[in-house]
Amino acid sequence: MEIVINGNVIAVPDDLQNVTLLDFLRDFVMLTGTKFGCGIGLCGACTVHLDGVAARSCQTYVSDVIDVEVTTIEGLDQTSPGEGLHPVQQAWIAEGVPQCGYCQAGQIMTASALLHRNPAPTAAEIREEMNGNLCRCGTYDRIRRAITRVAQEV
């Protein structure tokens, strides 16, 4: 079995087909940008894109993603045209969003999927879409500013 992660084909050993995508990414592919927070789909720290749609990798099994393009935070910049970081990553830096930073890969993956689907979300849509991503440091206000910044730039 093979899966595609950030455009790379990865062969999955037989005994790892039923582990979570999160564990597979972190402990087999050694892509550690995707984080463990709760393991039950409640915090969003493990968010990745499956065919461009935000999904919780702790609630996804490797066998679920056979015909799916998996994108992690490490591959996000490849999904935007041009050199350099993805516009959402750039906005995150410009607004100085992160505090401890641990939740931020998940926040950025959720926000970039939202903006991909809906380039000009309303304040209410931002709140609703981002509600599944916990940030204990309390960066929500800055996250809203960063998302709004991207929306205004396009």
Place this chain on the structure above:
Amino acid sequence: METTTKMKSISRRRFLKKTGWMAAGITVASFVAFPVVRDKIPALPTFDAPSDKDGLTWIQILAEGRVRFYCPRMEMGQGAALGLTQVVAEELNIEQTDIECILPDTNQTPPFQMTVGSQSIANFFDPVSWAAAQLREVLRAGAAEKTGLSTDQIMDGRSGFKLPGGTTIGYAALVPATDVIITDNRLIENDNLKRYALRPTTKHQTIGQNWLHHDLTAIVTGRMAYARDISLPDMAFGAVVLPPSFGARFVAANSTGAMELPGVLGVEFDEAAGFVGVVANTPFILPKALDVLNVEWQIESDFGQEQIDALLDVERLRAEDDFTHTLDQSGDFEIGQQSARHRSSGRYDTPFAAHAAIEPRSGLVWVRADKVEVWCGTQDPFFVQKRMAKILNREAEDVVVHTHRIGGGFGGRVMCQASEAAARLSAKFNLPVRVQWDRAAEFQNNYFQPGFSHFIDAGVSKDGFITHWDHDAVSSSILTGLAPGLIGKAIDLATPDQGTTRGIRPPYEMTNKRIRHSAIRTPVPINAWRGLGSAPNAFAIESMMDELAFKSGIDPLQFRLKNLPANRVRLAEVLRKVGDMSNWGQATLEDTGRGLACAVYKDETAVAVVADLTIDHAAETIKVTKVCCAQDCGLVLNPHQVESQIMGNITWGCSMTLNEQITFAQGRVEQDNFHLYEPLRHGSSPEVNVALLAPPGTPPAPVGESALPPVPAAIANAVFAATGHRCRRLPIRYEDIFAETG
């Protein structure tokens, strides 16, 4: 916990040599002894505040003229490293690209104070600025020597100096080929040392700028290495079975099933330590291995919430008139009571709380014959170093702790229990071993914020002045919360806990007052949580202030200003400011309310907040829509970072007020994940509006927790404004307010 400090002289030169600290370049070093504390007594957190000379081992000029700053503060999002980097840059006339900031491992600097209590900027500003200024002057002397000029002909330039006639000389040209340690006799007397960080803010070059944190790019690209992200080539993967309840004793386990699983390398029991762990060559088998271990525990305690509540019951203590410490007493509050035109009394309770940082802790440890290496995220690497040495029966200097950015600290990351487990397993199996906690372990095996129970009786004269203030409080000791049994009890009798009582003395003028406090230990492990006692104490005080204002028919803002003593100018200023920002006094709509509260954190940082909220009957929720905050924390090194901290504290404050509560049943914590303990989510987070003010020339004051204390009371006061319902118990839940009315 004032334990004797053992002073041991180690010359800086010896330290620097021994640890291989010196890169090619110039290091300023001082032969003053620095304390290596408490190496024979039980491992304790590192309390000692730094002295100026400690700063000298933190800053170094590298051969190419760049500056390296070993930041003596652990990074967990508070951004102290960045602010202190700006101080170094200010003194050395360099820009952000000229300086690298490193979180030091334990072998890269002498021990420094643990990163807690918002002390980073307040305590470290001075030593860092002093040391950087010394280094600059050493370089200036070097330039003088090299050019044959006198030092006063050598003017400051960017990353170097300007010479008469317009030529420049960069720091790089002043670094000799071999390492140089500059010793005490080259240091400049304090009176003659120019400190650029201390000049008026208008003259500052880098202080006060919004430098962005040097880790941002790594964070947003997923390349920042937190402790959980570290691996070594041949490491093994460990997991532990944690006790099912507080104090449970390990009895037996069956390792046969686990040993038969593919990849399992071994199982380790240590009855005395209550330790059960398994090691495998793959992480994927661990859940199953833990499952089949069948550990048998002897339950030592099955206490529940009622027992804890009964212990921490202020009314019981009042009935018995039995408080250990009178923290403050003046006048005669009985006379005050008689002169009161309006009186109010009430009991205020706040629950136990968890840190709930998003990163569950993790440790990677490699125990070898000559050296022990630990990779972890901790607020006190030197404590972890001592703990490791103790568990492994080694010398502390054999242990190196590699520090990593922490995925949220909030006081919960002084201990590093996962690393301790990894150390036991690594010692046994002779491999580097990684142990990671999951969410349930994180919720149930750390220490907690204790519950608080307050009773306040107070009154107001016909002129609107406070006539008396009778405040009794009970909680558990925080700073000494982990001291064992009898020692803990003895400490509680001897002295009131500085953490639990933080902020319990109101900033207002009150002639007749009595403030009493008792600390009672429960079976629940207690230690630091954001702001310690400051938020629970301010909740009681500032709720009562609102009640008094309401009863006497005075606007809450005016009532506070009226009752502040003349020396509380800075608090009065932030109160007025937050009034302006929020249009205080304007009418509110139905089902909305606004509340005000203020506090002075650690007697240094003055903060006032106004919270706006909406009662959403359809969703049956209380939603804080907007919070305005005015803060005076003295000199601000980086306004963006300070504003971020304020936003974080306000979010935290909304969360503790509306959502958070740890409860106990059968000797264990009932909450094990975010569905049962849910920090405030994005959809419920308020818009935050911040103003920073400070009189000129004031030194930096604490920031990391300062905006938290007034938030819960501001929200409770807003709930009263919206509903007429006085909430004296946290968390405040919609159903508790509208229970009877439906």
